[in-house]
Amino acid sequence: MTFHEFSFNPRLLDGLDAMGFSKPTPIQEQAIPVILAKKDLIACAQTGTGKTAAYVLPILNNIVSSEKRHLNTLVLAPTRELAQQIDQQVEGFSYFLGVSSIPIYGGGDGATWDQQKRAMEGGVDIIIATPGRLIAQIAMGTIKFDHLEHLVLDEADRMLDMGFYEDIIRIIKELPAKRQTLLFSATMPPKIRALANRILNNPTEINIAISKPAEGILQQAYLVYNEQKEKLIDQLLKDTKYNSVLIFASTKESVKKLDRNLHRLGLKVKAIHSDLEQVEREHVLREFKNKQLSILIGTDVLSRGIDVEGIDLVINYDVPPDPEDYIHRIGRTARAASTGTAITFINDLDQRKFYRIESLIGKEVTKLPLPDGLGEAPSYHPEVRRDKPAHKQSAGKRSPWRGNRRPKQRPK
Numbered sequence: 559m560t561f562h563e564f565s566f567n568p569r570l571l572d573g574l575d576a577m578g579f580s581k582p583t584p585i586q587e588q589a590i591p592v593i594l595a596k597k598d599l600i601a602c603a604q605t606g607t608g609k610t611a612a613y614v615l616p617i618l619n620n621i622v623s624s625e626k627r628h629l630n631t632l633v634l635a636p637t638r639e640l641a642q643q644i645d646q647q648v649e650g651f652s653y654f655l656g657v658s659s660i661p662i663y664g665g666g667d668g669a670t671w672d673q674q675k676r677a678m679e680g681g682v683d684i685i686i687a688t689p690g691r692l693i694a695q696i697a698m699g700t701i702k703f704d705h706l707e708h709l710v711l712d713e714a715d716r717m718l719d720m721g722f723y724e725d726i727i728r729i730i731k732e733l734p735a736k737r738q739t740l741l742f743s744a745t746m747p748p749k750i751r752a753l754a755n756r757i758l759n760n761p762t763e764i765n766i767a768i769s770k771p772a773e774g775i776l777q778q779a780y781l782v783y784n785e786q787k788e789k790l791i792d793q794l795l796k797d798t799k800y801n802s803v804l805i806f807a808s809t810k811e812s813v814k815k816l817d818r819n820l821h822r823l824g825l826k827v828k829a830i831h832s833d834l835e836q837v838e839r840e841h842v843l844r845e846f847k848n849k850q851l852s853i854l855i856g857t858d859v860l861s862r863g864i865d866v867e868g869i870d871l872v873i874n875y876d877v878p879p880d881p882e883d884y885i886h887r888i889g890r891t892a893r894a895a896s897t898g899t900a901i902t903f904i905n906d907l908d909q910r911k912f913y914r915i916e917s918l919i920g921k922e923v924t925k926l927p928l929p930d931g932l933g934e935a936p937s938y939h940p941e942v943r944r945d946k947p948a949h950k951q952s953a954g955k956r957s958p959w960r961g962n963r964r965p966k967q968r969p970k
C-alpha cells in the first residue's frame with residue numbers, strides 16, 4: 559500500500575515525499591482511515607511504530623478542508639522532547655499546506671514564554687503541549703478553544719505515570735464537547751481504560767503488537783563507513799568462535815559479493831539469493847541446518863522463514879529498512895531460550911534507520927569500537943538527516959528535509 563491510496567490533499571503528498579515517506583507503517587494503515595472518517599480512536603502503539611504520523615497526517619488533511627482553523631488541534635504529550643519531536647514532524651509534513659503549529663512546554667526562558675503567547679494570540683492551527691505548561695497558558699487567558707476539532711493524547715500511559723491525570727481532565731473541561739479525540743498509549747492498563755471511557759466517544763480500537771527481541775540475544779553494533787565493512791567482517795569471522803553464523807545483506811548483489819569475499823578467506827560459506835533454483839536453495843539450507851556449512855548469507859527473504867537451531871551469531875551487514883525486519887533477523891539466533899549474538903554494521907547513511915530500530919525495541923544498542931587497523935569510525939548522530947556521507951556534512955544540523963530537496967520558499 560502507498561500513501562496515495564488515502565486520497566490525501568496533493569500538497570500533503572508533496573510533504574510526505576519531501577520527508578522521504580513512501581509506504582505507511584501498520585499503525586498508519588489502520589489509524590489514518592479512522593481519523594479521516596472523524597471517528598474517535600484508542601490505539602495501543604509504542605514509539606518507533608510511526609504513531610506520530612498516523613495521527614498528524616490525517617489531522618493535517620482534515621485541517622486544510624476545515625472552516626475552523628485557529629485553534630484547530632491540541633496534542634498533549636508527556637515531555638518537552640516528545641512535544642518537540644511531534645512539532646518537527648508537523649512542520650515537515652505541513653510545509654506545503656500553510657498550516658502552523660507551536661510546541662508549548664516548560665523549562666524555557668522568558669523569551670520562549672512570550673514567543674508562545676504571541677504565536678497563540680496571532681492564531682495557530684496546532685498546539686503541541688505538555689499538560690502543566692498548557693494549564694499555565696490557559697490561566698493567562700491567551701488560548702481560545704472554541705474552534706477546536708481534534709484532541710490527541712500521545713503516550714497517554716506515560717502522562718498518567720507522571721501524574722498528569724488531573725491536569726488532563728482540567729484541560730479537557732476547557733474544550734468543546736463536540737470534538738474528535740484520539741488516544742495513543744504504549745500500554746493499556748486499567749487507568750488508561752478508565753480515562754478512555756471518560757473522554758472518548760464510541761472509539762475504534764487498534765492494537766499494534768510488536769514482538770520484542772528475545773532477552774537472550776546480545777545486541778551489538780559497529781559504526782562504519784561502507785569501505786570499512788569488508789575488512790570488519792573478515793576480522794570478525796577469521797578467528798571466529800562462532801559455529802553457526804547467519805549474515806543478512808539488503809541486496810542480491812551484496813550477498814553475492816560477500817559470498818565471494820568470504821570464500822577467499824577459506825570459510826565454509828554459501829549464499830541464498832533469488833538467482834538460485836528452489837532445489838538449490840533448499841540444498842544450501844539443509845547443509846546449514848546440518849552444520850556442514852558454518853556461514854549462510856542471504857537477504858530478508860531468509861529472516862522470516864528459516865528455523866534453524868543453534869545459530870550463535872547473526873550479522874546485519876547493513877541496517878534493514880524496516881525495524882520489524884531487524885527483530886525478525888536477530889530472532890534467528892537465541893531461539894528457544896538459548897543465547898546468541900547479533901551484530902549490526904551501521905554506515906553513516908543508515909544511522910536514522912538504526913535509531914528507529916532502537917526506539918522500537920526501547921533500548922540503545924552498544925556501539926563497539928572498530929578493531930585496530932580499520933581507521934576511524936563515524937560518530938553516532940542519528941538526528942542528522944543525511945543523503946551524503948557524515949564527514950561531508952556538519953553534525954547537529956536538524957532538518958526534516960532530505961538534503962537539497964528542501965524547497966526554497968513556503969508556497970502561498
Ligand code: AMP
Nearest residue numbers: 579581582583605606607608609610611
Ligand atoms: P514514531 O513512532 O512516530 O516515533 O516514529 C518513529 C520514526 O519513524 C520517526 O523518525 C519517523 O520519522 C519514522 N517514520 C514514521 N512513519 C514512517 C514511514 N511511513 N516511512 C518512513 N519513516 C517513517
